[in-house]
Amino acid sequence: MLFKVEMTVNIPKDLPTAEADAIKLKEKNYSQELQEAGIWVHLWRVVGQYSNVSIFDVRDNAHLHEVLTGLPLYPFMKMNVVALCQHPSSIK
Amino acid sequence: MLFKVEMTVNIPKDLPTAEADAIKLKEKNYSQELQEAGIWVHLWRVVGQYSNVSIFDVRDNAHLHEVLTGLPLYPFMKMNVVALCQHPSSIK
Amino acid sequence: MLFKVEMTVNIPKDLPTAEADAIKLKEKNYSQELQEAGIWVHLWRVVGQYSNVSIFDVRDNAHLHEVLTGLPLYPFMKMNVVALCQHPSSIK
Amino acid sequence: MLFKVEMTVNIPKDLPTAEADAIKLKEKNYSQELQEAGIWVHLWRVVGQYSNVSIFDVRDNAHLHEVLTGLPLYPFMKMNVVALCQHPSSIK
Amino acid sequence: MLFKVEMTVNIPKDLPTAEADAIKLKEKNYSQELQEAGIWVHLWRVVGQYSNVSIFDVRDNAHLHEVLTGLPLYPFMKMNVVALCQHPSSIK
Amino acid sequence: MLFKVEMTVNIPKDLPTAEADAIKLKEKNYSQELQEAGIWVHLWRVVGQYSNVSIFDVRDNAHLHEVLTGLPLYPFMKMNVVALCQHPSSIK
Amino acid sequence: MLFKVEMTVNIPKDLPTAEADAIKLKEKNYSQELQEAGIWVHLWRVVGQYSNVSIFDVRDNAHLHEVLTGLPLYPFMKMNVVALCQHPSSIK
Amino acid sequence: MLFKVEMTVNIPKDLPTAEADAIKLKEKNYSQELQEAGIWVHLWRVVGQYSNVSIFDVRDNAHLHEVLTGLPLYPFMKMNVVALCQHPSSIK
Amino acid sequence: MLFKVEMTVNIPKDLPTAEADAIKLKEKNYSQELQEAGIWVHLWRVVGQYSNVSIFDVRDNAHLHEVLTGLPLYPFMKMNVVALCQHPSSIK
Amino acid sequence: MLFKVEMTVNIPKDLPTAEADAIKLKEKNYSQELQEAGIWVHLWRVVGQYSNVSIFDVRDNAHLHEVLTGLPLYPFMKMNVVALCQHPSSIK
Numbered sequence: 043m044l045f046k047v048e049m050t051v052n053i054p055k056d057l058p059t060a061e062a063d064a065i066k067l068k069e070k071n072y073s074q075e076l077q078e079a080g081i082w083v084h085l086w087r088v089v090g091q092y093s094n095v096s097i098f099d100v101r102d103n104a105h106l107h108e109v110l111t112g113l114p115l116y117p118f119m120k121m122n123v124v125a126l127c128q129h130p131s132s133i134k
Numbered sequence: 135m136l137f138k139v140e141m142t143v144n145i146p147k148d149l150p151t152a153e154a155d156a157i158k159l160k161e162k163n164y165s166q167e168l169q170e171a172g173i174w175v176h177l178w179r180v181v182g183q184y185s186n187v188s189i190f191d192v193r194d195n196a197h198l199h200e201v202l203t204g205l206p207l208y209p210f211m212k213m214n215v216v217a218l219c220q221h222p223s224s225i226k
Numbered sequence: 227m228l229f230k231v232e233m234t235v236n237i238p239k240d241l242p243t244a245e246a247d248a249i250k251l252k253e254k255n256y257s258q259e260l261q262e263a264g265i266w267v268h269l270w271r272v273v274g275q276y277s278n279v280s281i282f283d284v285r286d287n288a289h290l291h292e293v294l295t296g297l298p299l300y301p302f303m304k305m306n307v308v309a310l311c312q313h314p315s316s317i318k
Numbered sequence: 319m320l321f322k323v324e325m326t327v328n329i330p331k332d333l334p335t336a337e338a339d340a341i342k343l344k345e346k347n348y349s350q351e352l353q354e355a356g357i358w359v360h361l362w363r364v365v366g367q368y369s370n371v372s373i374f375d376v377r378d379n380a381h382l383h384e385v386l387t388g389l390p391l392y393p394f395m396k397m398n399v400v401a402l403c404q405h406p407s408s409i410k
Numbered sequence: 411m412l413f414k415v416e417m418t419v420n421i422p423k424d425l426p427t428a429e430a431d432a433i434k435l436k437e438k439n440y441s442q443e444l445q446e447a448g449i450w451v452h453l454w455r456v457v458g459q460y461s462n463v464s465i466f467d468v469r470d471n472a473h474l475h476e477v478l479t480g481l482p483l484y485p486f487m488k489m490n491v492v493a494l495c496q497h498p499s500s501i502k
Numbered sequence: 503m504l505f506k507v508e509m510t511v512n513i514p515k516d517l518p519t520a521e522a523d524a525i526k527l528k529e530k531n532y533s534q535e536l537q538e539a540g541i542w543v544h545l546w547r548v549v550g551q552y553s554n555v556s557i558f559d560v561r562d563n564a565h566l567h568e569v570l571t572g573l574p575l576y577p578f579m580k581m582n583v584v585a586l587c588q589h590p591s592s593i594k
Numbered sequence: 595m596l597f598k599v600e601m602t603v604n605i606p607k608d609l610p611t612a613e614a615d616a617i618k619l620k621e622k623n624y625s626q627e628l629q630e631a632g633i634w635v636h637l638w639r640v641v642g643q644y645s646n647v648s649i650f651d652v653r654d655n656a657h658l659h660e661v662l663t664g665l666p667l668y669p670f671m672k673m674n675v676v677a678l679c680q681h682p683s684s685i686k
Numbered sequence: 687m688l689f690k691v692e693m694t695v696n697i698p699k700d701l702p703t704a705e706a707d708a709i710k711l712k713e714k715n716y717s718q719e720l721q722e723a724g725i726w727v728h729l730w731r732v733v734g735q736y737s738n739v740s741i742f743d744v745r746d747n748a749h750l751h752e753v754l755t756g757l758p759l760y761p762f763m764k765m766n767v768v769a770l771c772q773h774p775s776s777i778k
Numbered sequence: 779m780l781f782k783v784e785m786t787v788n789i790p791k792d793l794p795t796a797e798a799d800a801i802k803l804k805e806k807n808y809s810q811e812l813q814e815a816g817i818w819v820h821l822w823r824v825v826g827q828y829s830n831v832s833i834f835d836v837r838d839n840a841h842l843h844e845v846l847t848g849l850p851l852y853p854f855m856k857m858n859v860v861a862l863c864q865h866p867s868s869i870k
Numbered sequence: 871m872l873f874k875v876e877m878t879v880n881i882p883k884d885l886p887t888a889e890a891d892a893i894k895l896k897e898k899n900y901s902q903e904l905q906e907a908g909i910w911v912h913l914w915r916v917v918g919q920y921s922n923v924s925i926f927d928v929r930d931n932a933h934l935h936e937v938l939t940g941l942p943l944y945p946f947m948k949m950n951v952v953a954l955c956q957h958p959s960s961i962k
Contacts, residue, residue: 043287044178070223074223077225078225084176086219086221087218088217088218089934090934091949095218102286103228103310104311107365110365123309123366124180124181124187125180125290127290128178129178129179131161131165132169133170137931147238147301181287182291182307194930195872198826198953198955199825217873217934230362253407261409262409270373270402270403270404273402273478274475274489281360308364309365309366311363315349317350319470323550379413382549383547393515397550397551399550401491414555442591446593453591455588455589456586457658457659458659458662458675463506463586496546497546498547499530501538502545504655514699562595562654562679563596581735583733585675587658598730598739622774625775626775630777637773640768640769641846643859649728676732677732678730678732678733681731683714685722686729687838688839746838747779747781748779750861750917751915751918761883769859771839780914782914782923813961813962820912821957822872822954823954823955823956824952825953831874833912860916860917862917863917865922868914
């Protein structure tokens with residue numbers, strides 16, 4: 043079941059760089075595990091923004107919530123979640 | 135080069151059904167040709183809306199404009215275009 | 227799987243009354259079948275508005291899309307869809 | 319008398335964790351007492367957000383205000399309150 | 411129980427004047443009956459707008475909905491409803 | 503001459519409680535003097551918000567500005583000011 | 595007593611030109627009478643828009659409402675009204 | 687050449703009062719020099735707000751930018767700039 | 779003196795094609811004369827939209843208003859006008 | 871390939887002036903190198919704002935992202951990116 047999620051990151055300027063870097067590294071690992079598991083199926087950077095456009099393939103709403111709130115950067119993110127489904131003209 | 139495009143269709147209620155159906159059929163064919171050509175790389179329906187979320191892979195901005203304005207439903211659509219690029223955490 | 231859906235109805239003033247009434251009757255029947263089937267689990271009127279707040283319990287996103295676009299009043303509605311899940315403080 | 323209330327929590331990052339945890343625990347207890355009393359009749363988490371969608375059944379406006387401003391997390395919440403009533407198509 | 415209701419009227423320009431005048435007269439009578447009954451407790455015109463700011467004193471949400479949707483101009487109005495209660499500094 | 507004023511209070515969390523309480527007490531006294539003088543003619547709490555809906559009866563614009571900027575909580579308030587006048591359907 | 599009023603005109607495209615011209619001429623005369631009377635004290639065109647920025651000097655709110663709703667183009671205008679007063683740094 | 691400029695001042699609460707007062711005094715002097723020079727031709731206070739509505743008469747865009755960014759309170763202001771010109775109905 | 783102007787065209791669907799084409803041709807000619815005269819210094823299409831981003835170099839505000847309202851498509855356009863000036867980092 | 875980028879700078883008031891000045895100097899140099907390289911093809915100041923309107927000519931989306939995120943002031947900027955293409959009426 044697919045969802046489009048758009049995330050915008052806003053790390054407070056007073057967070058120590060070392061701490062911020064540690065969180066970003068965890069975020070990268072977490073993200074790549076989910077990608078390899080086929081859950082975070084697409085991940086693109088928005089040009090000029092500290093934002094991404096993502097597509098998640100999850101079992102259900104609860105699964106998506108668990109995945110999103112588990113993001114190490116979650117406390118510094120704004121999220122926008124949109125439920126998707128098959129488009130009648132899609133050839134996939 | 136990737137772009138996210140979100141399209142919302144609003145066909146006027148006074149357009150004759152036959153005419154609307156003809157346009158929708160052309161739209162479907164046009165869309166599927168672009169999908170098969172690897173230009174319209176993703177196409178999802180937004181749940182509960184006459185809207186889609188699409189990803190286009192085009193040569194450049196002009197190519198995207200040509201593809202979008204060529205849509206048979208273009209005169210009845212609102213479009214939102216966002217430039218994308220590689221995300222540093224993406225495994226693709 | 228639960229979704230909150232808010233629907234606002236806007237029937238064009240030039241739709242003949244008989245036609246509007248027929249659609250509203252179909253809407254009522256459709257809505258009550260879905261309620262009896264346990265799919266449309268809550269339906270409230272917003273005070274002062276031709277709008278409702280609804281909770282749907284569906285199998286997945288595609289199921290919700292099918293249910294919503296099947297509404298007889300769908301062509302005259304604006305929809306807002308929000309995915310819900312279990313709240314950790316809920317006793318249900 | 320029913321109201322939909324949507325609450326978004328934003329706990330300041332400089333609130334000590336122990337203090338935040340104590341408030342959240344009080345919030346949970348307060349919420350569950352109101353649920354058991356049949357006042358806070360529904361409580362759902364919004365997917366991907368630190369937000370909820372709630373339905374309250376209260377005696378009157380003053381009662382709702384008392385209940386909401388009594389929330390331990392109230393100082394950190396944004397609230398949106400919408401008055402509801404019986405929908406003519408509801409089977410309940 | 412008090413509510414602030416703000417109403418903006420937008421009568422379509424193609425509604426025949428006689429019909430519009432008949433509706434406005436009904437509206438005036440309806441409004442004055444509710445004022446005399448102590449239900450529509452305040453009614454002010456917004457300067458420069460075809461809008462009003464109103465205070466209603468109703469038994470409950472359902473009563474307010476019945477009163478508002480009974481307005482002869484209701485099909486041509488946008489409404490904004492806000493629940494009010496006693497202010498701790500009010501001397502009334 | 504009547505104005506609707508909506509005020510939303512946002513006291514910074516780092517203001518010492520004693521200081522905040524002193525300001526709130528002054529605010530209450532100031533408000534009640536204006537109510538007794540027939541200047542602040544209505545004052546309601548918005549349900550679930552630290553906001554009010556107020557009606558002021560002032561000599562002129564300058565008088566309203568003097569009254570509003572004299573509020574002890576003024577530095578912590580957002581204000582929305584709307585000029586009102588007699589409604590043709592009002593029975594008052 | 596001063597108010598800033600911003601008006602945006604939107605004449606429906608199906609209004610016959612002769613009728614539109616007659617209304618615009620009345621509007622001009624009405625506007626100039628009010629300017630000569632010292633009531634419509636400033637009137638500027640917004641560059642690129644069918645909009646104006648105006649300053650009115652009126653006896654009270656009711657006077658402003660009477661003046662604005664008397665505009666021949668009033669049925670085709672959106673209005674934004676802001677109450678002004680003496681600025682402490684103004685030398686006038 | 688005329689421009690409408692609307693300025694809203696937001697002085698941070700942690701700016702020492704003496705410093706704030708010194709800036710405000712400079713602002714007043716600067717403003718009055720520009721008024722006397724016929725550059726800042728109108729200056730009104732918005733009722734209930736720490737905002738003004740101003741009309742500037744400048745040589746060109748660059749002149750306006752120089753004047754506005756020279757305001758002692760500029761770092762604490764939000765600005766909205768609108769280009770104006772002669773209105774065909776204006777008698778001035 | 780430079781201005782950025784963004785124009786969005788919305789030609790009503792009931793305008794006869796021949797009439798629309800005639801207006802568009804006039805628009806093109808008008809636009810190219812202004813470009814050749816060094817007044818309309820840049821003109822770009824926004825990808826996916828019937829909109830443009832333009833830079834005008836005009837004598838003053840009145841000149842810009844005359845140029846914009848002279849556009850054959852002006853009655854079908856929304857305009858957004860922003861005054862520009864030399865940027866201190868620009869090498870031009 | 872052209873993009874319009876609008877940047878608004880908001881340097882935190884607690885950033886030491888020397889540090890801010892150093893960043894601004896780097897920004898100026900970086901900007902001028904890109905201008906000389908024909909990548910940052912236009913750069914204008916918005917009158918009255920700490921904002922600019924810029925036109926970039928880049929190889930592709932990734933190139934634009936690299937250029938924008940490399941701005942020394944990037945952490946203090948809000949960006950708005952719009953893809954442009956040839957306008958059919960442009961004479962260039």
